[in-house]
Structure formats: C-alpha cells, structure tokens
Amino acid sequence: MADTPRLNGLASAVSCVGVSKIWNAGSKRAQEALIDIDLEIETGEFVVLLGPSGCGKSTLLYLIAGLEKPTSGVINSHSELVNGPAPERSLIFQETSLFPWLNVWQNVSFGLSLCGVPTETRKETARKVLGRVGLSDAFEKRPDELSGGMRQRVAVARALAMQPKVLLMDEPFAALDVQTRVKMQGFLLDVWDVSKASVLFVTHHIDEAIALADRVVVFTARPGRIKAVLSIDLPRPRDLTSPALLALRVELTSLLRDEVDRAFAEQESLS
C-alpha cells in the first residue's frame, strides 16, 4: 500500500531494489529463496516481515545485514551500498547468540573491544545500555545464569552498544513463552522509541506483527515474494482486541493461510 517510488530509495534507512537470492546458484541444487524484492524502510520506521516458515524472510535479513550477497539486485542503507556486515546494521538472532565464555558486560561490549576501546569506557557503555534494557543487576553474571528473556534483552543491549541505525531482528522472541514474549514486545517498543533506530523484524506470528509494526510486509511461500504491504497507523501500546485490529488480524490470517496451504501442498508433492 505504502509503496514508495524506487528512486527515493537512496535516502531511506534500507532500500532493496529487485533483490533476488538463489542458493547454490548455477548448480543442480539451486534453490530460489527470494524473487525480486522491492522494499523501502524509512528512517525510524518499524517494519515487520510476516510469512510462513522457510519463505526466505530471514534470508532477506541476512542480505541486508551483509552476511550474504544477493544473487541480483541492489541493497542500500542510508545512501550506501551494502557490501558486507557493518556495526550500524545490527542483527539479533532467534537463538541465544551470547558468547558463553564472556559474562554479560563483556558480551555487551564485545563489539567495542574489537576496535580497541579501553576497558573502562566499555564498562561504562555496557552499564548504560544494560540500564536501558533493565538488566543493570546482571552486569557481572554469566549468560547461562539468565533466563531466555533476559538473554535476549542482553542481545538487544549488545546491539544497542554499537549504536546501530538499523536493527535487524530474526524472530528474536520465537523461543520464549507467550507471557515473556508479550513483555518483550513492550520492552522492544520502549527501546525503539528511545534509540530512534529503524527496525526490521521477522516473525511468523500475526499478533506480534500487529502489536509492533508501522508496516507489515507479507511474504509468499518459498520462493519469497512480497505479497502485500499493510500499514498500521495506530498508537502503541495497541489493544489487539479493538475492532480495527481484529479486522486486520482476519485479513493477515487469510493472506497467510493461502501461503501456508501452498507451502504444505508443495511439501506433499515433494514427498
């Protein structure tokens, strides 16, 4: 719906133009993951990628992060071509990705230690960002002493320590129970509010998309194409039971159901 013209792309936080990704391109096992993705993310915008599992939405996140290269198409971030990973685009993973051999503050300031920031400055930064995610007490703890939700908050703090312009989140709350997940969504919105970073958030969870997004980008089943883009222009925190959002939920559910059905049919024809 809110499709901006392609040429505006250079100024936005992230712009993907005609991006496709084929795994093992040129070989027998070639597999199309993404086809012709055009996507703009405005600075400060919260965009949710919604789609069935295995539709390539995580792949798009990896491409934007610079961890993988698109087979064709161009990705820009803040007017610069994405040509590899950079600290200004932080990726937060689904599974816990904290280093078990470092304690919490060392994990949070890991990125700073890579460029030789002195210990005292690192501690200070870690203290600040841990305060922002409400984990000041966990400063000296080890990752295995924390709950799943706390670990993901540390992961967010670690990303924030790099002062990213774009936060890329790959189903970060998928492994958490429902109550923790809802809490984490509220917490993420608070952090986003303060940091002014643009967020690209991948999920297959409709309620999560509705609770968080400025715009929901719905993906088709593999190979991933953009099926629909829906704007949600409502203040947060949102009441998911309000009529407008219920209607949206119905719409997203039917959009997604078609794709899940298609994915299933494809899997069955393969087996």
Add this chain to the structure above:
Amino acid sequence: MTVRSAKNGGDPKVADGPDFAASLFGQTFEFIGQHGPKLGWGLLSVGLFAGLWELLWYVGLVDQRLLPPPHIFLGDFAGQAKNFNTAKRWEIGVDPNSGPTPEMAVIITMASSTLRVLAGLAIAAITSLCMGILIRYHGVIGKLVLPMVTLLAPVSPVAWLPVAIFLFGIGNGPAIFMVFIALFFTMTLATITQIDSVNRNYINVARTMGASKRQIYTRVILPAILPGLLVVLRLNLFAAWMVVLVAEAIGVGYGLGQIISMARNTFNPGLVYLTMVIIGLLGFTFDFGLRLLQRRVLFWIPKGQGGLGSG
C-alpha cells in the same frame, strides 16, 4: 603414589571375609562422604575385580605362575622393585652396584615415562591446534596440507617406530616423537571438525560487529572450540600412554615399557601386572588432572556438558 598402590593392594583381602570388607568400608566411609559416592563405586569396582581374581586363585582355577593374584604380585613389591634399575650399568666405568635404591628407581621410572607422555602430549596439542587453525584460516595451506594429514592419520603409530629410531636414535627423543606422531594427525583433524562445528550465530554476531577474520579466529573460534578440544585431549591421553609403552619397549634406556618388555623376556608375570597397576594409576591420575583443568579453564560450561562428563 607407590604407597597408595600398595595400600589399594589390600583390597583383594576382601575375599577373605565380610569382617575385612566391613572395616574397609568403615575406613573409607569418611572419604566417601567427602568425595561423593563416585569414589566408593570406584573402590568397589576395583575390589570386585581383585576379589574375583583372588577367589579364582583360592579355589585353584588360575595358575599362580601365570596369573599371580594381586596380593602376591603387590605383596612382592620390594622384590620386584629391584627390577626397576635406572643405573647406566652397561656404560664403561660404571659400578654395577651403583644407582638409586629400588624404591627410588621405581619412582624415577614412573617419572620418566610420565614426562615423555607429558612432553609428547603438550607438543602434539599445541602443534595440532596451530595446524588445524592454519588449515582453516588459509585456504591454500588447507588445500596443500589437509590431504596429507588425512592420508597419514590412519597410519598406526607402530609403523612410525622405525622412523622414530632413524630420526632420534635412542633415548627420550623417539619416545616423545612416538607420542607426538600418534596424536598429531588425529588431533589436527579433530581441531578442524571443532572449527567447522562452531555455532554460525557466534561468527555472524562477530561479523556484524565488524570483526576481522583474525579477530573471529582469536576471539570467537578459539574459545568456542576449547571445550571440545579438551575432551579430545583427554581421549588421546590414553592413546599417549599406550604408545609410550611401545616406544619404551624398544630402544629407550628405562621406562615402564622397558620394564614390561623385560618382564616378558624374563618370564615374570608378577612384574607385568605390577607395572599394569602402576600405569593404570598414572593414567587415572592424569585423567583426573585434565578434568580439573577442564573445570578451571572451561568455567562457563555447565556441569555435565563438558563432553565426557565428570565420570
């Protein structure tokens, strides 16, 4: 060590009757309380085996000349210790009766075998770690070296024995070389496997934070593979002990392998079993030490996840 092995040798008397077993349990009860039931089970395991042996001997099912039971070969410790001669009596101008006392000679023999194992193990661990990392770090080096490593990995250490003697002659050199060569190839391959199985997320996190390739190796891959490598080291420790005996049996002045070899040549079964007990205790102590090291170095691994566990 020697004293303890002699004391453990008291175990076999378990077979003598329930009284002794009861007093044995009484004595060890405090110890068990401190070190957990594991130690108790360990003693029971040894006691059961020794007891069975003693029983078979008692009823006359085993030949004392071939399979002397523990109380005989351990009881004759003082006599057998005389075989542990570390004096260089074959050298010209050395008094045949010179040299350390038998007990001292036992300790020297044990220490020299132990040091050979330690030296070989340390050299192999460090070089294989460097080699594994080098193979994965530099593509070209990997392509050049890996096929050769894979080719040599299955070659039995015994086949290297003549090479060891060609290269290092007689003495500590060939024994240490044998331990090294027995471990180096497999441990290099193990290092590569460990590197390949590092959680991709760890590496991707570092990459998105702007880590260089070198930083990824030193700051992420190295700590991530350490737990697995220590398990590999523990497994190879036993291999090191096996190989050092083979090497010592041939062409090293003295060592536990030489004692076994001599015991075979002089038909002295008691000495064979005594040496086996010593080797077993040394190997066990080593493994225990490595486990302590594992717990120290790998403080971040929750208990029971350190590979082989703590059993």
